[in-house]
Amino acid sequence: MTPARRIKTVCASALVVAMGGVSAAPAPTPAQPTQAAASAASNPCAAKGRKAANPCGAARKRSANPCGPANPCGAKRKPKTGEGG
Amino acid sequence: MQRRAQAAGQVLAVQWQFASQGRSLAGAALAGARRFVEWAHYPREDHVDSASGARFFYHSHSADQRPAGEHGHFHVFVPTPGEPEAISHLIAISLDAKGLPVALFTTNRWVTGEAWRDACTLGALLPAFSLDARGRLAPVARWLSGMVALYEDVILALLHERDRRLGGDPAAFENRSLHVLSQARIDLPQRLQSIEAPHHSTREVTDVACV
Numbered sequence: 001m002t003p004a005r006r007i008k009t010v011c012a013s014a015l016v017v018a019m020g021g022v023s024a025a026p027a028p029t030p031a032q033p034t035q036a037a038a039s040a041a042s043n044p045c046a047a048k049g050r051k052a053a054n055p056c057g058a059a060r061k062r063s064a065n066p067c068g069p070a071n072p073c074g075a076k077r078k079p080k081t082g083e084g085g
Numbered sequence: 086m087q088r089r090a091q092a093a094g095q096v097l098a099v100q101w102q103f104a105s106q107g108r109s110l111a112g113a114a115l116a117g118a119r120r121f122v123e124w125a126h127y128p129r130e131d132h133v134d135s136a137s138g139a140r141f142f143y144h145s146h147s148a149d150q151r152p153a154g155e156h157g158h159f160h161v162f163v164p165t166p167g168e169p170e171a172i173s174h175l176i177a178i179s180l181d182a183k184g185l186p187v188a189l190f191t192t193n194r195w196v197t198g199e200a201w202r203d204a205c206t207l208g209a210l211l212p213a214f215s216l217d218a219r220g221r222l223a224p225v226a227r228w229l230s231g232m233v234a235l236y237e238d239v240i241l242a243l244l245h246e247r248d249r250r251l252g253g254d255p256a257a258f259e260n261r262s263l264h265v266l267s268q269a270r271i272d273l274p275q276r277l278q279s280i281e282a283p284h285h286s287t288r289e290v291t292d293v294a295c296v
Contacts, residue, residue, distance in 0.1 A: 012277035015097065018104035024182035025111035025156055026121045028145035065198030066124070067160050069140060069172060070131040 088212075092234030093280045096273070099228040103184060110184030111156045113225055114143035121157070123147045132222055138164035139216045140172065141229055156182040158190075160197065161229060163210055171200035175207060175214070176240045178232060186232065189239055190268035191247040194258040201258065204244035205295035211237050235276060243267040 103110050115121055116128040123145050131142040145157035158179040165171040174197045179188040194201045214233045218226035233240065246267035251257040 012097070012274040015101055015104060015277070016274050018101065019183055019185060021107050022104050022109050022183045023107055023112075025109040025115065025184065026119070027182070028121045028123045028148070028151070028157065030147065031122050031124055065196060066146070067144070067174075067177075067192060067196045068198040069160070069162055070126050070129065070142065 088234060089237070090280050092231040093277050095227055095231035096235055097277055099224045099231070100184070100273070102224060108184075109182065110225070110228065111143075111180045111182055112184070113221070114157070114159065114180070114184075116143075116222055121145060128222065132216075132218055132226065134215070134217050134226070136217060137215050138169045138172075139175075139214065141216065141226075152179070152188070154181055154187060155179045156184075158188075159229060161216070161233065162197075162199070163207070163214065165200060165202070166210075168200075173202045173207060174199045175210075176233065176236075176243070178229070186271055186273050188268055188270050189236060189243060190265050191243050193251070193260065193263045193266055195261065196264055204241065204248045207244050208241045208295060211241065236271065239269055239271070243269060 100110060103113060114127055116132075118127055121127070124147070126142040126144055128142065131140050133140040140162045141159050143157055143159050145151060145155075158177045160177050161175045162172040163175050165173065174192060177190045177192065178186050179190070181187050211233065214230065216226045216230045216233075217223075244267075250263070250266045257263060
């Protein structure tokens with residue numbers, strides 16, 4: 001069956017009907033500073049001696065690049081010889 | 086057209102899979118988390134496709150910075166060919182609480198701290214865009230891949246509109262008053278139906294030529 005025919009079979013209007021029965025995802029809740037601090041302190045990667053998940057710091061990262069990717073410093077890190085593919 | 090039809094089938098299959106189970110794609114985007122905390126990344130360290138280098142995460146802004154009706158949005162990034170550590174923001178996709186995509190938008194450089202590339206450069210990467218994942222995020226990655234292909238013309242137009250708004254001024258990259266640079270409301274069911282109509286388009290493709 002071609003993709004176009006599949007679309008006809010499970011047509012877009014059926015999707016709209018099906019969406020009516022979908023439960024809403026959990027609503028966003030505000031971040032609690034105490035929870036964020038506790039989470040950072042118990043970062044398992046940091047405990048194992050690896051670089052912390054967000055070495056630039058969540059608060060700074062948010063103000064500088066609120067939608068930046070995780071590990072922005074890590075992303076720019078050049079792989080060491082023999083590391084990766 | 087064939088590619089877009091395949092993308093439509095891919096998007097519809099994932100959306101249907103969740104809808105038929107009464108589950109929201111927005112919930113699946115939380116990667117198993119029970120709570121959805123503003124600004125947090127889902128998954129926490131982002132998902133990176135080890136083959137293509139493309140990455141994504143889902144998150145929500147605080148209530149005062151969230152558009153009405155938006156549950157959260159995906160940020161999708163692509164690496165620079167030959168320089169995988171330099172990643173660029175391709176597009177953001179907003180979802181409502183039931184997991185239907187409601188908008189696409191682009192952002193200024195300071196928002197993501199990306200390696201900036203112009204619309205033509207990013208547009209050239211669109212046909213080969215792919216995002217793969219294993220486990221619970223696999224359908225989400227398939228859906229994102231399909232969405233990028235399904236809305237390729239809209240994404241390209243938004244990227245050009247983004248560049249036009251900045252006007253080639255490097256100082257504008259850090260202008261905090263410029264956050265979302267271009268956006269388009271989308272209607273997925275309508276888009277899926279339009280696949281059957283060969284001359285239908287929900288938005289004019291940009292008139293800016295890429296050389």
